[in-house]
Amino acid sequence: MSRFLLDKGLSLLPDPIRSAGRAVKRARLRLLRALLHDKRRWNTALNQRELYHGRVRLDSYPRFIQVGSTMACNLRCFFCMRTVESVREQHARRKTRLDREMPQPVFEQVLALMPYAETFDLTPFGENFLFSQLDRILETHQRLGCNNLTMTTAGTLLTPRWAEQIVRSRVQHVKISIEETDPERYAAMRIGARLEQVVEGIHLLHEWKHRLDSPVPRLTLAASYMLRNIERLPDMVLFAAEHGVPEIYVQMLELKYNDDPEVQQEELTYHIPLLRRMIAEGEVEARRLGIAYVVTMPIRNLLDSGGAAVSDAAPASRTRRHLMQKCTNPWWWAYMDENGLLWPCCWAKVAFGSLLHEPFLKVWNSEIAQDMRRRFLANDIPDYCRGQLCHVEFE
Numbered sequence: 001m002s003r004f005l006l007d008k009g010l011s012l013l014p015d016p017i018r019s020a021g022r023a024v025k026r027a028r029l030r031l032l033r034a035l036l037h038d039k040r041r042w043n044t045a046l047n048q049r050e051l052y053h054g055r056v057r058l059d060s061y062p063r064f065i066q067v068g069s070t071m072a073c074n075l076r077c078f079f080c081m082r083t084v085e086s087v088r089e090q091h092a093r094r095k096t097r098l099d100r101e102m103p104q105p106v107f108e109q110v111l112a113l114m115p116y117a118e119t120f121d122l123t124p125f126g127e128n129f130l131f132s133q134l135d136r137i138l139e140t141h142q143r144l145g146c147n148n149l150t151m152t153t154a155g156t157l158l159t160p161r162w163a164e165q166i167v168r169s170r171v172q173h174v175k176i177s178i179e180e181t182d183p184e185r186y187a188a189m190r191i192g193a194r195l196e197q198v199v200e201g202i203h204l205l206h207e208w209k210h211r212l213d214s215p216v217p218r219l220t221l222a223a224s225y226m227l228r229n230i231e232r233l234p235d236m237v238l239f240a241a242e243h244g245v246p247e248i249y250v251q252m253l254e255l256k257y258n259d260d261p262e263v264q265q266e267e268l269t270y271h272i273p274l275l276r277r278m279i280a281e282g283e284v285e286a287r288r289l290g291i292a293y294v295v296t297m298p299i300r301n302l303l304d305s306g307g308a309a310v311s312d313a314a315p316a317s318r319t320r321r322h323l324m325q326k327c328t329n330p331w332w333w334a335y336m337d338e339n340g341l342l343w344p345c346c347w348a349k350v351a352f353g354s355l356l357h358e359p360f361l362k363v364w365n366s367e368i369a370q371d372m373r374r375r376f377l378a379n380d381i382p383d384y385c386r387g388q389l390c391h392v393e394f395e
Helices: 002-006 016-035 040-052 085-094 103-114 132-142 160-168 183-189 195-211 231-241 272-289 296-303 360-364 367-377
Strands: 064-067 119-124 151-152 173-178 218-225 249-250 292-295 333-336 341-343
Touching: 016 040, 016 151, 040 195, 085 292, 103 132, 132 151, 160 195, 160 292, 173 195, 183 195, 195 218, 218 231, 231 249, 231 272, 272 292, 272 296, 341 360
Parallel strands: 064 119, 064 333, 119 151, 151 173, 173 218, 218 249, 249 292
Antiparallel strands: 333 341
16 A cells, blocks of 8 residues: 555645646557557556546446346345345335346446456346357457456356356356355255355366366355354365365355344354354365365455454554555445446445446546545545445454
8 A cells, every 4th residue: 555645644735746746647648548459457557557547436437347237137046135025025125026137228338348447247136148249258358358247156057158258258267156065055055056066066166167277267165154054164165176176265155134133143253263264174174185265355354353343432542444545445446236326345334336327437436436535545444334344444
């Protein structure tokens, strides 16, 4: 993080000459991004410069784009937001379908951003293989040679055709969402799914990678946990090794919106000692088996803090991490959902605006977006960022 942002703060504004020089450098990067083939490289350079100098109105596009392409899903996992009765009632009141797709005008805007992103990630609330535009995304990625497409799937619909197309279009990363390695326990958590379907899908991807002599996609088990399955984390590491998956993401399920109070209490926010112990045991097993072991940000923040949030009444002498050291998502991350809304992340309870009504750059630089960046620079955690699964307010 830049010394300007963290040490000097916003009170030291650049002099006119320095400001003019920075403007010239940003203009140069915008021109290179527009004229040269490697749009991603120059967009990243522009984004880094804008972040470094604490700009709140951005000319750069987000470096990480998550696409919530569809709500349609073939499963009814009991822990999923789609199965929560209050969520279903909310959609019924709004007369919106739970299987709706991203509107076509929004999709066209989002697809146009693909060449600029370091990562273009298809991670919707639904299942990617039920999105009617998936073929077009894969074709565009292959034709443009973007080499930045990643996707998340439950793995139950990974047919031979899809496996071949994923490898041929050079998808870089496929994340398999999974919670259990025991077939019966898996079926009890993912209603309508069978573990053998997932295993078959993984093997199909391995087969097509071998046939086409392709190093991609990289495979990851995106393993999500709550109280009832956290003690089985070491078994997930073993499952990854047995099926040739080189990496595991350890994630935490958000359950506070569940209708069942007992299920809500299974969120690992309430079971930190157990979580800490199982994270450590999983890491030992991963080292033994040579599996890359990634503990995601919400768990890291939770364990680092011991579950204690930053108190505004804490002594000023207390050493704290600056908010910008914990999160810079408002500058480089964007999530476009199936309703056409643009969000700064999966967790903050505020949207920058709607791509149905305005072009991307206008929404990306809306008053809400600029105010959020301004508050992050001032180390002021907004209320809509508090109490979320990322635990950004924890110290």
